[in-house]
Amino acid sequence: MKTGIVSYGAYIPKYRIKVEEIARVWGDDAESLSKGLKVDEKSVPDIDEDAATIAVESARSAIARCNIDPTRIGAVYTGSESHPYAVKPTSTIVAEAIGATPQLTAADFEFACKAGTAAVQACMGLAASKQIDLGLAIGSDVSQGAPGDALEYTAAAGGVSMLIGTNPDEIIANIEDTYSFTTDTPDFWRREGMPYPEHGGRFTGEPGYFKHVTGAAEGLMSKLNTTPKDYDYAVFHQPNGKFPSRVAKMLGFTTEQILPGLVVPKLGNTYSGSCLMGIAATLDQAKPGDCIFATAFGSGAGADAFSFEVTENIEKSRNKVATIEEMLQNPTYIDYSIYAKHKDKLRRA
Amino acid sequence: MSVARFWRKQVQRYNLVGTHCKSCDEYFYPPRNMCPTCRRNGKIESYKFNGDGEVISFTVIRTAAVGFEHQTPYILAIVQLKEGPKLTTQISCGIDEIYLGMKVKPVFRKLGDGGEKGMIYYGTKFIAAE
Ligand SMILES: [Zn+2]
Numbered sequence: 001m002k003t004g005i006v007s008y009g010a011y012i013p014k015y016r017i018k019v020e021e022i023a024r025v026w027g028d029d030a031e032s033l034s035k036g037l038k039v040d041e042k043s044v045p046d047i048d049e050d051a052a053t054i055a056v057e058s059a060r061s062a063i064a065r066c067n068i069d070p071t072r073i074g075a076v077y078t079g080s081e082s083h084p085y086a087v088k089p090t091s092t093i094v095a096e097a098i099g100a101t102p103q104l105t106a107a108d109f110e111f112a113c114k115a116g117t118a119a120v121q122a123c124m125g126l127a128a129s130k131q132i133d134l135g136l137a138i139g140s141d142v143s144q145g146a147p148g149d150a151l152e153y154t155a156a157a158g159g160v161s162m163l164i165g166t167n168p169d170e171i172i173a174n175i176e177d178t179y180s181f182t183t184d185t186p187d188f189w190r191r192e193g194m195p196y197p198e199h200g201g202r203f204t205g206e207p208g209y210f211k212h213v214t215g216a217a218e219g220l221m222s223k224l225n226t227t228p229k230d231y232d233y234a235v236f237h238q239p240n241g242k243f244p245s246r247v248a249k250m251l252g253f254t255t256e257q258i259l260p261g262l263v264v265p266k267l268g269n270t271y272s273g274s275c276l277m278g279i280a281a282t283l284d285q286a287k288p289g290d291c292i293f294a295t296a297f298g299s300g301a302g303a304d305a306f307s308f309e310v311t312e313n314i315e316k317s318r319n320k321v322a323t324i325e326e327m328l329q330n331p332t333y334i335d336y337s338i339y340a341k342h343k344d345k346l347r348r349a
Numbered sequence: 350m351s352v353a354r355f356w357r358k359q360v361q362r363y364n365l366v367g368t369h370c371k372s373c374d375e376y377f378y379p380p381r382n383m384c385p386t387c388r389r390n391g392k393i394e395s396y397k398f399n400g401d402g403e404v405i406s407f408t409v410i411r412t413a414a415v416g417f418e419h420q421t422p423y424i425l426a427i428v429q430l431k432e433g434p435k436l437t438t439q440i441s442c443g444i445d446e447i448y449l450g451m452k453v454k455p456v457f458r459k460l461g462d463g464g465e466k467g468m469i470y471y472g473t474k475f476i477a478a479e
Contacts, residue, residue, distance in 0.1 A: 046441060047420055048458040052471065056457040084469055093471060097363040097457055099397075341419065348418050 001128045004171030005308070007068055007163040007317065009061025010280045010324055011054050011140075012267065015044040016331040017339045019153050025336045026148045033153060038241020042156040042268025044334060045142045047342050051080040052090045054159035055140035056097040058273075062136070062161040063098060065320045066170070073100040073163070074132025077122055078108050079115025079139045079272040086192065094138065104132075112188060113237055114298030115139060116160065116272040121178055121304060123164035135164040139272030146196035147345055154240055156268025160276035172314040173283060173292070176307040177224055181215035188299030199299075205243065208301050213237065213247050216303035217295045224307055228252040231307075232290040235278035237297035238264035244278075253293070260285055261294075266328050279308075281324035288312040352468055362472035365455060367434060369396035376432035400455030401478065402428040405435065409444050416461050428453055428475055439474045446477065454478040 018041045023030035034040055045054070055078050063070055076091040083090045091106035109115040109122075116139020123135025140159030145151030165171065187208035190197035200208075213236055221227060228234070234257040236244035241264050248258045261278035270277055275296035282292055292308040340346035358379070360366055367378035371392035375384065378398060384391030407426035410417075417423070424440040424447050440447055441456065453475040460470040 046458070048441070048460070048474070050459060050469075052469075053457050053459060056471075060457070088468075096359065097471070099364060 001130070001166055002168075002174055003124045003127045003164055003166050004174040004311070005162055005283070006134060006165040006167070006170045006172065007062045007066035008161065008280050008283060009058045009063070009065055009321060010158065010160045010273075010277060010327065011057035011061060012158045012324070012327040013043050013045045013049055013054070014332050015046065015334050015342065016041045017044050017334055017336065021336055022153055036242065037153060038245070038265055039154050039268060040265050041331075041333075042154060043158055043270070043331070044339050044342050045157040049142065049157070050084045051078075051082045051140045051142050051159070052084050052093045054142065054157065055080070055090060055094050055138045055161070058140065058159040058161040059094055059098050059136060059138060061321045062163050065317050066163070066172075068134070068163060070098045070100040071103070072133045073098075073136050074104050075123055075126050075135040076100060076104060076106040077119035077135070077137050079111065079117075079119045079137070080108070080141050081110060081112055081115065081190070081197075081271055082142045082144065083108055083110070090140075094136070100136070111302060112298035112300050113239070113269070113271045113274055114296040114302060114304055116276045117296035117304040117306070118298075120162055120164060120306075121180070123162075124175060124178065127164050127166050130166075133165065137162045137164060139274075139276045141271035141273055143269065143271045144196050144343065147340075149196070151197070151199065154264075154269040156270050158267065158270035158273045158277060160273045160280050162276065170313065171311055172317050173286075173308040173310045176309055177220060179216055179220035179223055179305045180302060181212050181219055182302035183212070185212075185299070185301035187301055204299075208299055209237070209239070209243055209297050210247060210250070212301050212303035213295050213297050214250060216305040217251050217293070220305035220307060226307065228254075228257070228293070230291060231257060231293040233260055233282045233286065233292045234258050235261035235275060235282055235292065235294040237275045237295065237303075238262065238278060239269045239274070241265050263324060263328065277324060283310070283314065284323040284325065286310045286314065288314060352463070355468075355470055362460075363457070365398040365400050365473055367396050367398055368393050376430070376434050378430065378434040378436055398430050398432060398434075400430065400473070400475070402430040402453050402475070404440065404447065404449060404451040404453060405429045406449070407440065407447055416464070426475070441474050441476045452478040
């Protein structure tokens with residue numbers, strides 16, 4: 001049974017901090033950093049926002065876009081590496097706040113930056129086997145980078161919700177297939193109770209991101225017997241602007257294919273939301289019949305590749321909620337001290 | 350606030366669920382089970398507000414209660430929903446951006462928590478509707 005995206009929604013907090021402002025505090029060279037990372041600024045959550053509130057806002061947007069009855073949702077899976085509780089699911093908060101309770105299953109997912117796409121795959125399985133009518137898969141994060149660490153320049157906040165179902169009259173993008181590539185690779189981790197993640201440093205790009213993304217992407221194209229030329233758009237996990245551009249080139253995709261979904265320069269890395277945000281930005285402008293290739297990556301490490309074909313139902317979903325491009329416009333810029341307060345790096349004694 | 354006390358009112362806080370009297374067409378938030386006008390003749394039904402409203406009064410809080418110190422200065426306002434009920438709520442915007450008559454819409458935010466070990470309280474705040 002074919003599954004597809006029935007609706008999608010995103011949320012990006014209104015605050016931004018520029019790479020040059022973070023560099024000013026740590027005495028780094030802003031210009032070479034921005035150029036190297038291909039990131040100019042990143043989103044920052046408000047003082048009362050976390051991965052749960054962002055997940056709720058994105059889910060409400062997905063429901064509003066296609067006027068979905070929330071009681072039809074049979075599963076809520078939220079992927080995040082910044083769940084507000086160590087024990088107590090984010091997904092129950094979301095389910096209650098969208099009016100989907102109590103007849104549903106819910107759980108939280110964790111897999112660094114690809115927990116959201118892992119949730120999509122779980123919903124595909126349940127929907128395809130008719131265990132549920134609609135599944136809600138979410139990737140939401142308020143990522144933390146340690147003060148002064150390289151990750152602080154890109155760790156951003158945002159979330160995306162995908163409603164997965166099987167009704168051809170509702171599906172706005174068919175999921176033609178998915179393919180995953182997973183190994184045990186210690187490129188990035190955070191131990192229980194520690195506020196900031198650790199990473200293996202510069203060398204981890206090759207055995208982590210590039211090996212897994214190409215592994216999943218090539219695996220899916222070989223399974224589907226497709227080539228990069230068969231796709232109108234491509235989206236790759238965006239920890240910075242450099243990695244997705246490089247992996248696209250390695251695989252044979254062009255800059256034109258990835259540009260519509262490349263949101264990281266003005267947003268930063270939204271972790272579990274990152275690849276889904278790129279897919280959402282691409283869906284915002286895709287036309288019926290367009291094919292989208294996407295590959296999410298999560299440190300630890302694994303990659304999930306997807307092939308989508310946009311249906312004519314997408315036209316009905318337009319202009320109901322703000323586009324990613326609109327959400328990225330007119331942000332409120334803050335300086336490092338206010339940013340530190342928002343991120344709880346600075347506390348009143 | 351106790352965990353149990355918050356939890357009992359969680360649904361109305363999360364989703365602005367109130368009530369409506371079908372006899373006199375009055376709306377209530379927080380929900381009332383008895384219409385004060387119609388009394389025994391009232392026909393009460395559950396009603397979910399979409400949250401469109403207007404700021405009818407506000408104040409800037411600079412000396413906050415325990416647990417809210419890191420949020421100062423913040424705005425506490427009375428919002429009148431388009432169906433009529435008034436509620437006290439935090440408005441999430443700069444203190445120089447708020448004005449009487451500002452159109453607002455609801456957002457899902459953290460309202461507070463019971464300290465580092467305690468539960469996190471979520472619910473509705475309002476932002477400018479543009
Ligand atoms: Zn009445």
